[in-house]
Amino acid sequence: MNKMWMGTQIVLNDNAGKDVNKGDYLKKKLLLAKEMLDLNALIVWSDISKKNLDLVREICVEYKIKTYLWYPVLADMPGMKVKQEEAVEAFNGLRGAGRLGAWNNLGKREEDFLFLCPNDEEKVTKIFGHYEAKIKECGFDGVFLDRIRFPSPSNGFELLFSCFCPSCVGRFNQDFQEDLKNYRELIESLFKNLKNIKSVVLENNHSLFEIIYKNSLKHFFDFRRQSIYRLVDRFAQKAKKMNKLVGIDLFAPSFAPLVSQDYRLLAETCDWIKPMIYCHANSPAGLPLELESLLRAILKLNPGLDENELMCKTSPLLGVALPKNLKKLLENGISEYMICSEMQKIREFDLPERIKIYAGLEAVQLSGLCNITDKILKKYLQSMIEAEMQGVILSWDLLKIPEKNIKIVGDFLSKNQ
Numbered sequence: 313m314n315k316m317w318m319g320t321q322i323v324l325n326d327n328a329g330k331d332v333n334k335g336d337y338l339k340k341k342l343l344l345a346k347e348m349l350d351l352n353a354l355i356v357w358s359d360i361s362k363k364n365l366d367l368v369r370e371i372c373v374e375y376k377i378k379t380y381l382w383y384p385v386l387a388d389m390p391g392m393k394v395k396q397e398e399a400v401e402a403f404n405g406l407r408g409a410g411r412l413g414a415w416n417n418l419g420k421r422e423e424d425f426l427f428l429c430p431n432d433e434e435k436v437t438k439i440f441g442h443y444e445a446k447i448k449e450c451g452f453d454g455v456f457l458d459r460i461r462f463p464s465p466s467n468g469f470e471l472l473f474s475c476f477c478p479s480c481v482g483r484f485n486q487d488f489q490e491d492l493k494n495y496r497e498l499i500e501s502l503f504k505n506l507k508n509i510k511s512v513v514l515e516n517n518h519s520l521f522e523i524i525y526k527n528s529l530k531h532f533f534d535f536r537r538q539s540i541y542r543l544v545d546r547f548a549q550k551a552k553k554m555n556k557l558v559g560i561d562l563f564a565p566s567f568a569p570l571v572s573q574d575y576r577l578l579a580e581t582c583d584w585i586k587p588m589i590y591c592h593a594n595s596p597a598g599l600p601l602e603l604e605s606l607l608r609a610i611l612k613l614n615p616g617l618d619e620n621e622l623m624c625k626t627s628p629l630l631g632v633a634l635p636k637n638l639k640k641l642l643e644n645g646i647s648e649y650m651i652c653s654e655m656q657k658i659r660e661f662d663l664p665e666r667i668k669i670y671a672g673l674e675a676v677q678l679s680g681l682c683n684i685t686d687k688i689l690k691k692y693l694q695s696m697i698e699a700e701m702q703g704v705i706l707s708w709d710l711l712k713i714p715e716k717n718i719k720i721v722g723d724f725l726s727k728n729q
């Protein structure tokens with residue numbers, strides 16, 4: 313087996329950012345990662361001062377680690393707070409967050425996860441300007457584009473049916489010569505169907521996306537995928553013209569269609585993809601939270617459904633066994649084996665060979681959000697070897713990854729490759 317490419321992410325915008333200089337703290341942490349993991353790349357959250365950008369870059373040059381600017385495009389951008397009334401608009405007029413299945417912590421933590429519309433030209437142009445300036449300022453080797461999607465189930469089920477803002481109405485008309493507003497009614501009728509759906513019907517589905525899809529909505533969902541593609545292409549092209557490498561952060565394949573991330577389309581824009589195969593994180597993009605939000609919404613829409621049966625019927629769609637109920641799903645997470653089933657789905661996309669896939673898996677310990685123990689980490693690593701991964705990105709903040717976790721990964725890789 314070839315040596316696995318190793319990356320990790322780092323957030324220096326909180327108190328840690330102020331202390332990075334103290335006692336060469338950052339330098340020691342990076343040296344440790346270099347020695348134990350033979351780290352190839354460090355992905356640095358972009359809300360960081362010029363002074364710290366320079367410091368990180370200098371250390372990484374010394375240790376031969378490539379640097380990437382981690383840029384969130386549509387939510388939680390540096391220095392720009394998205395107001396709810398500016399966020400994407402669902403079919404029923406709700407903005408940014410819905411009522412069905414939404415995450416309780418939405419908007420209560422450091423990151424809001426309120427998404428702007430990719431077709432909001434005025435806002436996107438402003439972000440693009442800041443992004444370009446930041447690329448110049450940091451002098452890094454590449455960019456890593458994050459939050460390049462529509463809202464997920466953790467924003468509330470209704471938001472899976474966005475966006476209906478005036479920009480989208482105009483653009484949709486231009487692309488399809490149709491009135492987007494007609495789709496509001498079609499979506500309402502889908503909601504009515506879901507109210508009466510029997511669990512057995514779910515057996516006919518092949519993916520989570522089929523739960524929210526009907527042929528009559530084809531143009532609507534095509535439009536969403538193309539809107540995300542256009543946005544990512546614009547940001548990626550700019551970086552490429554500046555001779556930067558481009559990595560993108562995508563939902564795991566089973567969930568990506570729900571947020572209109574199309575692997576085949578988006579592979580055209582980048583050098584590598586990080587599928588977020590987070591089997592334990594109870595935060596947006598984390599599979600337990602996203603699945604729990606989605607299924608909780610369906611149960612709320614249709615109280616006649618049996619929770620256990622719904623979980624059983626959903627399990628084949630993901631290729632792993634699921635716990636008996638939603639509470640257990642949040643407590644115990646999803647089987648780490650999901651790395652293998654998700655990687656199989658990526659292989660079926662038949663992406664160009666030049667596109668590298670570096671699986672994102674959590675290694676952090678964060679109270680209440682994600683607690684990766686030795687046992688979990690070892691199962692992850694075993695699944696990674698089984699899935700024949702080309703590379704891995706330990707997520708999502710080196711400063712919150714315990715040293716013993718770094719050591720476990722390093723020891724495992726040195727024995728298995």
Ligand SMILES: [Zn+2]
Pocket residue numbers: 400401429430431432475476477478479480481
């Ligand atoms: Zn819109």
